[in-house]
Amino acid sequence: MLSKQDMSKRAQIGFFSLEDLVPQDHLLRQIDQCIDFSFIYELVKEKYDEIQGRPSLDPILLIKLPMIQYLFGIKSMRQTIKEIEVNIAYRWFLGLSLEDPVPHFSTFGKNYTRRFKGTDLFEKIFYEILEQCIAEGIVDTSEVFIDSTHIKAHANRNKKESVEVMEQAVFYTDKLTKEITKNREKHLKKPLKETNAESKTSLKKRSTTDPESGWFHKGEHKEVFAYSSQVACDKHGWILGYTTHPGNFHDSRTFVSLFNKLKGAFPLEKLIMDAGYKTPAIAQLLLEHKLTPIFPYKRPMTKKGYFKKHEYVYDDYYNCYICPNNKILSYTTTNRKGYIEYKSNPKDCKNCPFLSKCTNSKNHTKVITRHIWAEALETCEEIRHQSWFKELYKKRKETIERIFGTAKEFHGLRYTNQIGIEKMHMKIGLTFACLNMKKLAKIKRIRAQKRRFPKGKLPNLSIIHRILHRKKTNLIFV
Numbered sequence: 001m002l003s004k005q006d007m008s009k010r011a012q013i014g015f016f017s018l019e020d021l022v023p024q025d026h027l028l029r030q031i032d033q034c035i036d037f038s039f040i041y042e043l044v045k046e047k048y049d050e051i052q053g054r055p056s057l058d059p060i061l062l063i064k065l066p067m068i069q070y071l072f073g074i075k076s077m078r079q080t081i082k083e084i085e086v087n088i089a090y091r092w093f094l095g096l097s098l099e100d101p102v103p104h105f106s107t108f109g110k111n112y113t114r115r116f117k118g119t120d121l122f123e124k125i126f127y128e129i130l131e132q133c134i135a136e137g138i139v140d141t142s143e144v145f146i147d148s149t150h151i152k153a154h155a156n157r158n159k160k161e162s163v164e165v166m167e168q169a170v171f172y173t174d175k176l177t178k179e180i181t182k183n184r185e186k187h188l189k190k191p192l193k194e195t196n197a198e199s200k201t202s203l204k205k206r207s208t209t210d211p212e213s214g215w216f217h218k219g220e221h222k223e224v225f226a227y228s229s230q231v232a233c234d235k236h237g238w239i240l241g242y243t244t245h246p247g248n249f250h251d252s253r254t255f256v257s258l259f260n261k262l263k264g265a266f267p268l269e270k271l272i273m274d275a276g277y278k279t280p281a282i283a284q285l286l287l288e289h290k291l292t293p294i295f296p297y298k299r300p301m302t303k304k305g306y307f308k309k310h311e312y313v314y315d316d317y318y319n320c321y322i323c324p325n326n327k328i329l330s331y332t333t334t335n336r337k338g339y340i341e342y343k344s345n346p347k348d349c350k351n352c353p354f355l356s357k358c359t360n361s362k363n364h365t366k367v368i369t370r371h372i373w374a375e376a377l378e379t380c381e382e383i384r385h386q387s388w389f390k391e392l393y394k395k396r397k398e399t400i401e402r403i404f405g406t407a408k409e410f411h412g413l414r415y416t417n418q419i420g421i422e423k424m425h426m427k428i429g430l431t432f433a434c435l436n437m438k439k440l441a442k443i444k445r446i447r448a449q450k451r452r453f454p455k456g457k458l459p460n461l462s463i464i465h466r467i468l469h470r471k472k473t474n475l476i477f478v
Contacts, residue, residue: 214246
């Protein structure tokens with residue numbers, strides 16, 4: 001029988017409670033039960049005048065607006081406001097009744113510009129929510145995974161200009177300079193002349209739409225303006241910290257800003273990172289802090305057909321290298337970049353049968369460099385050969401890589417409509433705060449179910465399933 005729906009129900013009038021219209025298992029209801037947002041009042045207290053005037057919008061409601069946007073991956077604040085107008089769960093989460101007017105889409109942007117711009121409010125919100133997760137005893141910082149991800153900027157890749165910019169300073173410059181001077185004195189070499197570091201510039205591409213973004217290229221076809229976010233998480237996937245940088249900043253140089261946040265806040269033991277962080281400076285930094293750096297194998301950057309560096313044996317006692325033809329490469333100097341140079345004797349190399357696989361220099365001299373902190377990398381290689389290394393490194397795809405995938409696929413972090421690094425930092429912080437809130441809500445829901453149905457007392461679903469599929473059974477459930 002063909003049935004037709006009665007469309008007159010659209011005009012139905014009734015008495016309903018907003019509390020009853022939101023499902024008990026809705027994500028926003030679970031988040032509201034497990035997260036206490038009252039800390040926001042204290043954080044924004046100084047941003048509001050004490051003089052009585054026009055009533056302001058509740059700051060918790062104001063912060064919840066972008067949270068809804070990032071939590072459900074809505075593209076813009078304009079679209080978010082449209083969704084709130086018709087979504088009962090969104091209204092309930094914000095504390096709005098069915099009759100209350102929804103704030104204009106420009107409300108958050110105006111308040112951000114007038115009150116929150118230039119502050120670390122949103123980073124404080126992230127860490128306050130993280131503290132509530134830590135209070136549940138479910139965060140373990142003994143194994144911390146660190147990686148970066150790129151977020152496409154709101155900038156046309158064709159609208160760019162070439163400008164002279166200062167070279168990015170490295171965090172270990174002063175320390176490395178002292179080590180270089182000490183090493184040269186040890187080998188009776190004169191100290192290097194001081195250079196004007198401020199005069200070092202290079203030609204970079206800059207967006208005319210968003211000048212604070214960076215030109216990011218990965219492969220032959222992926223060249224866009226983007227931002228980079230350094231992120232750390234524990235072995236259970238809890239996000240512990242984040243930083244925001246232009247997309248053309250290398251991971252090895254931006255690492256220290258995230259590390260400084262972590263070392264003072266959490267008891268760290270092992271840091272697991274990819275090959276982009278495998279540099280002598282980072283290895284030395286972590287070992288000095290008595291941490292265990294976990295790096296993967298990094299392929300030697302040697303031309304095809306030539307001897308690899310590991311085929312030249314280093315003699316620590318005599319401070320020299322021995323080539324595959326058993327000839328010695330002696331110490332010559334220590335350069336400004338912190339590399340110790342070892343050179344062969346041209347007389348030994350001239351008639352060497354392996355010359356074509358060793359060097360193609362005109363004066364038949366092979367040069368091998370060894371960083372001042374090379375011992376730190378060698379220690380990392382010893383750690384890499386431990387039996388537990390592979391299983392631990394595999395957890396990256398279950399933790400940090402899964403976070404990036406989830407944030408980009410479901411929470412709108414693949415690209416941004418924000419302009420400027422400060423707004424990007426806000427967007428990234430609230431997005432990761434939402435991920436932690438979702439995780440906490442899920443864990444608390446599972447715990448509640450276990451308390452309701454202790455082990456061994458769960459209903460026998462298989463029996464109910466068989467009963468419902470009996471052909472001659474007519475059951476009525478009340």
